[in-house]
Amino acid sequence: MILKANILDAVEPSPTLAITAKAKAMKDAGKDVVGFGAGEPDFDTPEHIKEAAKKAMDKGLTKYTPVSGIVSLRDAIIQKFERDNNLKFDRKNIIVGTGGKQVIYNFFMATLNPGDEVIVPGPYWVSYCDIVSLAGGKPVVIDSTPKSNFQITAKQLEEKITNKTKVLILNSPSNPTGTVYTKTVMEEMIEVVLKHNMMIMTDDIYEKIIYDGVRFYNPAMLSAEVRERTFIVNGVSKSYSMTGWRIGYGAGHPTIIENMDTVQGQSTSNASSISQAAAEEAIKGDQSFIQTMVTAFDDRRKKAVKFLNEIQGISCNMPQGAFYVFPYINEAYELPGFQKLLKESGETSKSKFFCAHLLEKYLVAAVPGIAFGDDNAIRISYAISQPQIDKGLERIRQMIKDLS
Ligand SMILES: Cc1ncc(COP(=O)(O)O)c(C=O)c1O
Known part of the structure; x- marks a missing residue:
């Protein structure tokens, strides 16, 4: 019985959809998860x-x-x-x-x-x-x-x-x-x-x-x-x-x-x-919704970049568009705590391990950079409320501190 076409060997399920689904399942199970994985605005469709x-x-x-x-x-x-x-x-x-x-x-x-x-x-x-x-x-x-x-x-x-x-x-x-x-x-x-x-x-x-x-x-x-x-x-x-x-x-x-x-x-x-x-x-129709949304994103973007750049081991470019930041965390990979846990895990992708640890122990869902072809980074979507962003970023800061 053939259950898989050969062409699918070159194809992976969407990692962003997978992480969003996992974070949702954890939330549904009563865990206080911050979801930085979402690829969609947190606004309702205009009336x-x-x-x-x-x-x-x-x-x-x-x-x-x-x-x-x-x-x-x-x-x-x-x-x-x-x-x-x-x-x-x-x-x-x-x-x-x-x-x-x-x-x-x-x-x-x-x-x-x-x-x-x-x-x-x-x-x-x-x-x-x-x-x-x-x-x-x-x-x-x-x-x-x-x-x-x-x-x-x-x-x-x-x-x-x-x-x-x-x-x-x-x-x-x-x-x-x-x-x-x-x-x-x-x-x-x-x-x-x-x-x-x-x-x-x-x-x-x-x-x-x-x-x-x-x-x-x-x-x-x-x-x-x-x-x-x-x-x-x-x-x-x-x-x-x-x-x-x-x-x-x-x-x-x-x-x-x-x-x-x-x-x-x-x-x-x-x-x-x-x-x-x-x-x-x-x-x-009326296009004013876009400006309202972009103004909110803009504010969150600036706050998120500032916060991330204040964490030792993280550096983050200021994006000019979309609603993601892509902080580089390669210096954090050198932290002794990270090195030790990574070795124990046997995981070969550092960003995957970083995100897995972040979700499991600190209840923050972010997407590993490797999914986008760059293992030095993680992707954080700021299309969630400011209090949630603050909470999630604070947890990342705590994780880095704990790994130091
Ligand atoms: C760069 C990019 N292109 C295309 C899409 C597809 O969007 P949709 O299929 O919802 O129109 C997305 C969604 O995440 C995206 O980020």
Whole structure:
């Protein structure tokens, strides 16, 4: 009996979902766990968006829709690109899917051939490498460090290119580091992309969650030539606190959209009709929610970075976007208490052991950096209340003190 396809050997279950689930199970069992694992805003979906969903149900919009999404939502997405990014698209350029994650999956299913290489700048969002592998491709990671503010350079990119390289992934603002690529750095990378006849997939899901007046930039805004080669992924999950509604969208070359429509049409078909109506209202309606949420995140971000940098053995860059901090804890790994426990545990990943110990003994759930390709760090989501953040960070400080 075959219980597992070979291709799954290259794929891991999502570590962020696993940690969130474990923290929840501990909480349900009555433990006072602080959950820094969540990849979703702690705000309720705005009322006017929920109202739009209720109206859609009352109007009977509860049936199949076109695979690529209802026309009015696709038109709203077209308007969004024009309003926010000065990019002009037609309906044939747009596809709506069940979350940004599915759009990314369908993009790679529709474009990769076996062995095609995809460049993934690290630290990277947990799912990129696994999705590329599932689609038969080969992820090629380029590492970066806090020194370069977690950004790769055009030179690093060029060094990794082979005759199999097909796509460069860009995620700005980034999960997990919060780094935001500037126009200048993007231009340098695009030069390489054009020279080597590659495509770019930009994951703009954190476009709206950006601080310090930093400007979001998508390479497609550079020129028509670059736009032809760019596939943009975005969605409503993070910007409008709609993670459970599962609506993401993609914009790109009509042939890619057509092929993605085929993949989607033979798998999930349309995204939920009710969620599509809600997403349309989110994109077209009152946008003031975003500012309220970003202002709250901004305050938490600054406090968290300050707190972490005051802990000996931890150093933390100030992220410019998203709602995560990615503190480097490699100095803490040298603490005698840590070394001793690590040796006893037999665990090879230091960040995994750090997080396991933190959860078990100090009831704080954070995601090990290794899940994002960097064992020197952990990821902390500050999309939880300030008192919870304070409590969790205080426990981390205590753990480090106890290990010293
Ligand atoms: C970088 C990045 N891209 C895409 C997604 C997928 O979001 P969704 O499928 O909810 O639209 C996430 C969610 O965590 C993310 O962090």
